[in-house]
Each structure stands twice: as C-alpha cells, then as structure tokens.
Amino acid sequence: MKHSSDIRPHAPAPSRLRALMAHRAVWPVLALALILAVDGMISPGFFQIRIVEGRLFGNLVDILYRAAPTALVALGMAVVIGTKGIDLSVGSIVAIVGAVITWRIHAGDPHWLVLVIALGSALLCGLWNGCLVAVLDIQPIIATLILMTSGRGIGLMINLLYGGTNPSFTSPLLQGLSVGHVGLIPTRLVLFVAIFAALWLLVRRTAFGLMLESVGSSPAAANIVGINARLIIYAAYLISAFCSGWAGVVLAADTHTSDPVSIGLNIELDAILAVVIGGGSLAGGRVYLGMTILGALVIQALTTSILTSGLPPEYNLVVKAVVVICVLLLQSANLRRALTHALYHALARTKR
Amino acid sequence: VTIGFSQVGDEGDWRPAFSKDMQDEAKKEGIDLKFADAQGKEEDQLKAVRAFIAQKVDAIIIAPVVTTGWSQVLEEAKKAGIPVFLADRDVEGDKSLFVARISADFNLEGKLAGAWLAQASKGNCKIVELQGTVGSAPAIERKKGFEAIISQFPEMKIIKSQSGNFTTDGGKKVMEAFIKATDNLKGVCGVFAHNDNMQLGAIQAMKEAGLKPGKDFLMVSVDYVPAMKEALAAGDANASVELRSAIGKYIYPVVTDYLKDKKELPKWIVIPSDLHASATPGN
C-alpha cells in the first residue's frame, strides 16, 4: 500500500505559500498563452497594434476591450460565489440598466443623472436578490433565476413605456464611458481598473473579504462568531448587481440601443466560467479577484479568436466547449495524481 | 370571433412590431385575440396551440418557430374543427392540415438582397456576411436565397461569414473581428446582414475603425426597420429588403372571410417584400 503519488514535498511555509500562488496562476496563464499562440499561427497579423482614430487598435486591444464587461460581471460573481451563492440574474440586470438608460435619456434627464438612476436600478435588483437569498433564504440559483426570467421582460416593458421597440439614444457622456478613450486607452478599461482597485481594497484591505469567506465557508459558524451573515450576503449581491449595472452601462452605450432580449445574453455563464477558470470554487469560501480577470481574459481571447479565425459559426460552441474542457483538465491537479495512481497500479498488477 | 395567435418571440426589432400590429389590428377589427409568445421555444409554441384548442377558439394563427414537428398538433386542431393559418414561416408535411399561409418569403428576401448587390457591384464583389441565429429558419433561408443568386456570378463570393445572433451587439462584435481579420476589410466591397440590427451594429464598428460604410462598402440587409431608414437616409447603408411588420391587415381579413364561407384558399398568400435602396454610390 505504497503510493508515491501521495507524498508531497516538505517545504517551509512561506516559500510553499508562494509556490501555491504561482500554482494557481500558472495554468490559466498557460491557457491564455496557448490560445494566443494558435491565433498567431492562423492569422499572421494577429498581434499587430496600430493607432487608428487616435486610439490603440488591434486584436489584443480588442480582447481587453471586449473582456471588460464580462470581467466586471465576473468580479461581482466571484464575490457572490465566495459566499457559496451564485447570481444568474446578471444578464437581466444588464438588460434592465440598458432599458432604463435609454428611457431616461428619452425623458430628457441630464445624462449624469441618467447614469445615477441606471446604477440605482441595478442596486435595486441587488436588493431584491439579496432579500430572497438572505432574508427568505431561498437557494441562490432559484432566487436569482426569478430575476433572470423576469428581468428582460422588465426591460421590454420599460421600452414599451415610450413606444419604441429597441429604441436607440445618443449621449456623449455615456458613449464616452464605453467607446471613448482617454489618450490612447479605451475609457472602459480605465474605469474597469478603477472599479477593480476599489473592489480589491474593499475585499483585501478591510475585513469584509475575510467575513465574506467565513460566511461562505460555514454560515452557521459565522453566525456563532457574531458575523451578521445576512448583511454580508446582502452586500455580496449588491456588489454583483453594481458590477453588472456598470457592465450594462458599457454594453448599452456601446451600441447605444436598448435591446433587452439579447443584450448580455449568457453573460452569466461566461462570468461563472471566468470565476472557475480563475480557481474559484462554487462551494464558496474563497474569493480571487485578480484570477477572475485572468479567467475572463481566457474566455474573451477564445471568443475573439473564433471570430477572427473564419471558422463557420456552427463550430463556435464545439470549439469553445473543447477549449474550456482542456483548460479545466490542465488545471486539475487530481487528474495528474489519478493518472500516476493508475499507472502505479497497472505496474503493480504486471509485477504479480 | 376568438382567434389564437402563437408568436415566435420578441427578438430584434421586427418581431415586436409584428406582434404589436397584430394586437392593434385585432382591436380595430373587434377580434378577441388570444396572444401567446413562445419566447423562441418550439415546445412553448406547441403548448400554446394545445391550449388554444382546449379553449375552443374559432381559428388559430401560427408564426412557427420551426418548420417541423407540427403534424401531431395540427391533426388535433383539425379533429377539434379549428382552422389553422400560418404567418411567415412555412411548415413541413401534410399541407391539408392548415388552410393557408399568409407571409413574405425569407428565401426571396435573400434573393432580392443578392440581386441588388450583384447589380450594384456589377457582379464583382467580395462579401462579408453576418448570419442570423445559427439554426434559425430566417438565417438558413436568407443565406440560401442570397447564395442562390451570387452563385450565378463567378466574381462574387463570401469571404467571411459569422453569426451575429440577429442583434446589434452581435453584429458589432463580429464586424470588429472581421475588420482585424481582413486588415480593415481590404478588398471587401459588400456587407450582407441577415437583419438590420446586425447591420446597424456593423456600421458602428466600421465607423469606429475609421471606415466609411455606405460609401466605400455596399451595405445590404433585411427588415427595413425605422433605425435602418435613418441609416439609409444618412447614407451609412445602401439597401434594405423590407419585411413588412404591419401585416395584420393582410391576415385578419383572410381568416375572418374564411370563417364566414369555408371557401378554399390558395395555400400561400404572399405578402410582397420590396427593396428600399438609397442612391447607389458611384463606383
């Protein structure tokens, strides 16, 4: 009963810790590198970056540019998942925000106010989700499924309030936030970094993160310790809603139309994928913000390369599925261990 | 009279307009319309039709999500003695199960777009295509129709084609990718989008990349929604095949007349879909 596989190196704590961190980051990075490498091979000019219309322009920029909304949603998702929860309603929140923006602009509100109202409405959604999960303690998937199903309907209703189907708007301010650029850098990236920084400070530089993780790890114990689990869960869904709300602003301003049925469709799946590729566990208890962004980049890189590759669209999903599986298999330490294990037994059997 | 109408869903600009028109027209004509929106799901649509039968409505109008899978439920409608009419899409199988189809022709729309592009480009054009939702009937039909025409012209071919899911957002993303992939659409002369929403997205993407859609590129799409009218006026797009959305006035009379005198009707009453073009650019 000897299993070489079970023996792990004995290293003093700090260096082992560093090794661990490295370990967590290394696989997603590798995946990203591989994807880009493939792109480089199939389309030569893939990496070239030029300056067009006074801003950086090229596939790599596009990946960042397009990843921003998904990454935002994913950040919020990471926080919720940290509490052992999940938020399926992010897509609907995006839709609602888009509708509200268009509506208020048509109603002639000043655009800064529109922005406030839009984010406010997102936070309302967060309150609703939080209420279902924290107060009524309905299981998160179902609780957020409710807003997921009705949210886009609400968006459509808002559109109908003033007639138009998929009305469009023009707003220098909002479009500036989305498709504009400060210097060479797209504004949405700058803002994304700002939000990420704020969130990171909240999670890592206050005790909020620790409390979040303890609630995710064991609500009962958290309660005994005197943590107000409810409040924490509430906060988590509010944060998620805010991030989705901001993503909504970016996406809606991007096409400056309100298209509730299709805007941000399936963004919740990409967000969850990003969190998991970033090493987060749906069982809760841990929040990795930086890693989550990495996950989002992997996904967007994949999407962009599918689009540029010239592959017929009916192959999109299969390619996506295969790549995702590969990335996850790459990440799974257990697989490697299991393989060695199997190998060992095979050998043992042959010996007998 | 009570009429059940099973609509596909809410996607894009055209469907909602169509639904709204059906409901408004019904009010005008004093018809009690039972409206059911299938959210793009075949199964929901079957549920709807079954429910209509259970409700014993006088007639059923279906805008099928998908062309297959109808025989069973149409049989049931027939047994219950409820006449069935089809709006837009056709259904496979026994044509005797429904009275008539009153609709435009996706395939024809594709053909019109193709024809216009052929003529505008003098039969010589590299095209990028923005497909609709993969597997959806309009996407498939419009593609077939379009290809049927351009296959007549050796110098016309589609060099890139991706799905933009019939959405502005999708169209924009795909076009952005195409722009990079083809090094600013080098050599491309035309863009064919399966609906206006995607085309509008594409136009945004091209402008943001400093290109001139409508001037340096021939932009043709389907639907002719209000936003596209503006784009045509502004010269950002060149042509759009109209898919009429205000067709309640075509459909209801047929149905009500049939209910009065069960006179046989032609199986397909085609609603003309005509092409609107801005002044074609000199090239």
Added chain:
Amino acid sequence: MAQDAPQGRRFESPRASFDASGPKKPGDGDEVGGTCLEQTIVTARIEMLGVSKAFPGVRALDGVDFRVEAGEVHALMGENGAGKSTLIKIMTGAVQGDAGEIRLDGQTVRIGSTGDAQALGIGTVYQEVNLVPTMSVTKNMTLLRQPKRFGLIDWREARRRARQRLERLNIASQIDVERPLGSYSVAVQQLVAIARALEDDTRVLVLDEPTASLDANETALLFGIVRDLKARGIAIVFITHFIDQVYAIADRISVLRNGRRVGSAPTSELPPLQLIPMMLGRELETTERRAASESSAIHGEPILVAEGVGRRRVMAPFDLTLRPGEVVGLSGLLGSGRTEVAKLVFGAIKRDSGKLTIAGAEVKSASPARSLHLGVAYCPEDRKAEGLFAELSVRENIILGLQTKRGWLRRLSFDAQQALAEAMIEALGIATPDADKPVGQLSGGNQQKVVLARALTSDPRILILDEPTRGIDVGAHAEIVALIRKLCAEGLALLVASSELDELVAVSDRIAVLRDRRKVGEIEERAIDRQTIIDTIAGART
C-alpha cells in the same frame, strides 16, 4: 464511571514548553520507529508494520508498528496531533499510507478504501461523528448493508435492525429511527455511530475518542458492550484522552508521540505516572481542586443575570447569575439542555421568555453579534458544524473573534493577525506546521483548541464554554484549566457546560444542574463533589 480512577484529569503544570509536542519537522533524526517491537508468538488479529504518512509540512506517522491481539482492548494514547487518528484511518482505509504494511490474522491485506475495511470486518467510529445528518437514523445505520427482499430494500426489516442495534446500547427509547440524524445532539449521534460500527461479522473494532461527548452513564454502557465484544474475541482499538477510562477498560497501551510509537505495554505495567510523561515527553505536577482562597477573586455585582429566560419546547425558563471571577458549571445528562442554556444566554437560540441583563444593561434582543459587543464569547459544542471554518487557515480562524468585534472597517493588519495567531498557537500548544494550514487539516484536539483560541481573542468579560475540552489531551487540558483560572483571577466570568464531572468539580464555584431541559438545582461551592452532582442529577436531592 471508574470511581477508583486515579486523578489523571487533575494534573496541571503552570507552564510547560510545547517543543516536544507539535508535529515532527523533517530533518530530525530518522532512527527506526517502533523501538520495542515484541516478537510475534501468536499471530496478531491485526498488525501494522512500518507505517508512514506525510502530509504537506507534517510527518503524521513515521514507521509505526502497531499490533492488536484478538480479544484485547488496546488503548492508543498520545498528545493532540500525535498521529492516532491518522494511524487508524490508514488501518481502516480512509487514508492511504505512504509506506508500510497491514496484516489481518497473518495475511497481508490491501485496504484501499473504507469499503475494503468493512468487507474485512473492521468496524470504525471516527473521531468526528461521521454519519450523514440529513439521513434518517435507520438509513445511516444500515447504509450499504440494507436488508433486501426481491432485490429491493426492505425498510421495515431495516428499521427493525436499527432499533435492535440501538437496543444493545439501550438508547432505542430516546431515538426515533425515522428522524434525521442531524436533529439529535452530538452525544446521541456519537452513540448511533457506535451502534453502527457493531456489525455481527466485526473482527476488529476501532473507536477514536468515542467517549469525548458522552457522560458517565453512556460511557459505562459502552464499556459494558466493549467487554462482551472482547469476550467474543474481537480486537478493539480504543483512543481516548481520559486517563481513567484507559485504566478502566484497556488491557494494553501503546503511546504515539510526534508520529512515532514511543512505547507499548500491558496496562498493569504502565501506571499513569509513567504513562503521562511518556505521552507528553515531560512531567506534570499535580494540584488539588481549586482552593476556596482563590475564589476570593470573585467580587462585586453579578455581571450576567438571567431571570426566567427560556424558550418553548427547547428549555424551560431558568434563572442564572454570574459574577466576575466566578466559574459556574452546567451539569446534566445528555439532552438535559446544557447546550440550550448556553445558547440561550449567548443569544444563539432566541429566548421567548424572561429577562437577560448583562453588565447592568438589559439585553432586549439577544444575538451572537450583540453578545459579542457586550463582551460575551461562546465556544460551541459542535465544532464541526458551528465552530470551524474548515477551508480557512488557522490564523484566520483564530483572529475572526477579535476581527468581528472590531468590525469590518478596522481590519487587523497581517502582522497583527500573525502575531495574535502565533501567540495563541503558543499559549494553547496547537500542533500545526504554520498558521496558514487550513484548520480542517488539524487533528481533532487541535481544532478544538483553535475554537477555544478564537473565543479568547475577543477578550471577553463573560466566556461561555460548551464541552470545552472535548478531545483535548491531558497536558493541554491542564494548560487550559490553568488558563481559565488565570482569566478568572483577572475577573472573567465563566459558564462551563461539560459532561465531565471531574472537570466541573475541578473548576466550578457553583454548579447549575439540569434535567429534561429544566434547571433542577444549584450546588454551592462548599457542597461541590461528584456524588452531590450525581445525586442532584438523579433527583435524589435538589
């Protein structure tokens, strides 16, 4: 239980270095383990040879030899983190060793899973209650061995068997076998786990701290059963930290220290005074039960007053007062409501009657958060469900108490956290390679210490401990008792619920006695001794 018990529980050392305890670091000398390996005359029922196991940063076991004869009760002793559980987990297939060999009745066997072990007739009760709380008692007890009729499970028969098993421990009366297991107290769950392990075809029975949350009666019962299993020639491995229990039941003792077997001898040849140093690697001087003089530390007004506090169907209204520097014990049989009293006072269970006053201020709606800020800390009985954050590190687990009190905005700096954690690890002698180890990977006793440590970090004025020393070794136990007294001397008020009379006798100034979820009496300082308590519980006096 064991009136004749030597005063093993009452040892104490004011200050002891823990260098000896704590897991073995790599690099230390690697001389062969199992120094005094007996010659095999008769083949042992089960025998483990040269078993080693390493976890990240820890060598849990290092070439351990361990043999148990048929019809022998073999006590496995050692400090927290010595490797006891790991050894028996390897024996029962729950963990795969890195090296070594297992022989059952002479044949080498490969035990790749707990399933294999059960197939070989090795029944086990693991340290933490390891049954499924959401399943009914019946389902738990018959899992994998459900009786079948026509290929389908015959639940009536299954229920019958379950009841029959529980009968043996005669607790069938207290348990509805259809109720979910989780709705019963830890103690009851522990008993069910034991009942489950008692298969008819059992050849080896492994009990890892089965008595940790039992009180005198259940323990006596269990021992009764163990004795007749022994008579039936079953080999029994018995892990415990109760010295007196060892001498009450075991024929033979093996001692582990830092993952090595440091000795092994018949019980008769190894009196406690040799055993304990062997376990701890150091001496332990005795002290008598806390003298009245120390109690003079008790002064001033009551800091906690409960008047008619209670909750329907959970606990009948009771009065309770607690003065600074005072230790009040909660005694009673299992299910008597000790835990409920503790939780009601702390606010973890909402009271629906009565008045609670803490430090002169009336507490309208008690809740853990509220209590925390009033300077009350609580160390729960059920550490698995209510105590630990298994994924979080030892450090995070320890500092959460203080951190929560400070509020989320005033985060403890990493250095502060580290310092605090190190301090506690030092003070309670928590055996862990470093403060960043996930607490779920600590040994049972060390987990308990972590939960205690957390309660202490929020520097409370009132400390409520429910079964505080569950699974804690003698040395640490003494340490903790000493710590408690020191805190009391500094004016901390203490409420201790325990199923361990000796412990209560040792620390309490007053003891509140509970029966059937109502308070039936209070024993004053001078009157405190085992007999009085037992009588009061039994209802002989009030």
Added chain:
Amino acid sequence: MNEKFLPLLATIAVFVAIFVIGGLLYNNFMSTQVLGDILADNAFIITAAFGTTFVILSGGIDLSIGSMIGFVGVVIANLDLAGWHPLLAAALMLGFGFLFGALQGLIIDICDIQPFIVTLAGLFLLRGACFMINLDSVPIQNGFVGWFSGLGIPLPGGGVLRSSAIVMLLALAGGIVIAHFTRFGANVYAIGGDRTSATLMGVPVRRTTVGIYALGGFYSALGGVIYAFYTSSGYPLAGSGAELTAIASVVLGGTMLTGGVGMVAGTLFGGMILGLIATIIIFNGTLNGAWIMIVSGVLLFVFIVLQRSLVGSLRMRGAA
C-alpha cells in the same frame, strides 16, 4: 406523519390550488384535456428532470440536459433520413446519453472539477454538435413515430393521457424505485448529505458519482427521445434553456440544491406547476412577451414562497 413528505405534500397542495384557481378564472381550464396536455407537453422536461433530481440529490447539478434533448432529436431525425428505424435510433441515443453522462461524472470525480462547469461544457458541446450535424430542422418520416405519438388512453371528459405522458410516468416509477429501494439510491442521498462522511462510511463515491450522472444523462436522453417522437422531428435548437426549467421543477418539487434532501416524485409536481404557469398565461392570452417573462418570474417566486411557508406551517403542526 413523516417529516420528509412535507415538501412533497406542500407541492401537491400548491399544484391543486393553482389548478382550481385557473378553473375559476377561465372556462375549459379545469378539464382532463388541459391536464392531459400539461402532462404530454411537459413530459420531456419532467422526464429529464427526474435525472436532474438524482444529480441534485447528490449535491451536484446538470446543465447539459437541454442540449442533450436537442442532440438526441437531431441524431434520431438524421438517422431516420439514413433509413434507420426510430426505435433503433432511440435505443442508440439512450445508450449514448448514459455513456455521455457517465463520462461527465468521471471527469467530475477524477479531476474534481465542479459539476456546474463540466456540465456547462457538456451543454456547449452537445448544442454545437447539433449544429455540426445539420442546421435545418429535419422531420422524421417513419410512420411509426406518427403512430406512436398519436397513441393515448382517453380520459373521462375528453382528455387524453398521451404516449409521452405514459412514458414519463413509467420513468417516474423507475426513478422512485431506484431512489428509495436500491442501495445505489441510498448512496446518492448519503453523498449528497455529507460527502466526506459517506466516504468514511464506505460508500463507493466514484462509482456512485459516475452512476448518478450516467442516470442523469440517460433520463435527459429519454426526454430527448420523447420530444423527438412527440414533435416527430429533430430541431438543432430544441430544448434550449430546458436545464433551468428542469432545475426549477426539481426545486419546486421540494429537493434541496444543497443535496441529500428531496424526492423524485416531487419533481413531477414541480414540473406540472411550471406547466400550469405557462398554460394560465396562454389562457389569459392578453400578455405580450414582456409581461409573460415578468409574470412567469413572479409566479415562480409566489409558488416557492407558498411552498416553503406551507412546509413551515406543517412542520409547526407536526412539532406541536
């Protein structure tokens, strides 16, 4: 009265309540015809949901069922083009579903990747496969299918218990037996209740996990077969979003997503409740798409709350 039946009772109570209310609101609603239709129209989702019930009982989740339903249909239809007999094709696909599920289970257990993600990949993969096989929706010509989907037991009052519904009820019976009268079933509950404990108690976790997802795959494949026969066609987009409906059915049926608690029978009524919601909305007939989405969300909410409060009050009474 055993506590574990309370959620089931609550669900049934809610179902009956809505059915009656619907009957009061609209004529022709409270009829065996509507009941029969609901059974038939939702048979494929509910059948798939039975599989999901096992997965969720074990504390996992399966998102791949919607795509599985579509995929099965597409393959059967295209094999029909190639001249296969539908039954043969169906048998093949049931086998496929079982194996595909098993594969997912294997990946989940060996690589311990979260079920949510593995099955999400499964969702993408199978849907993508549909597109690759054939973008067009293909009718199944073989007369057998038409005949089969026509079958049914007439109910008193003009309703019909259609073949699809019958198959579903048989699947349910099978599910109940597996869940409550086999060791496998017991092991599923054990793993869902407490994975580590289950391992220590000797439950063969890997084998069981694989079995669970295999069963899930099998049931969703069966759902796919039912759907293909019932629409006698294969449509590459069929069943999109079915996974969420299925999960909702399971949860409405009183099964906890945390695992270990719940019953297969509950899922039937959970699914029927969702069916009722849709039917009521259609009978109302004035709602546009927007309202339909909102209303179905609101109703879902109402029923969940109703169901829980019912359970709660029943518990109270039980305790008292």
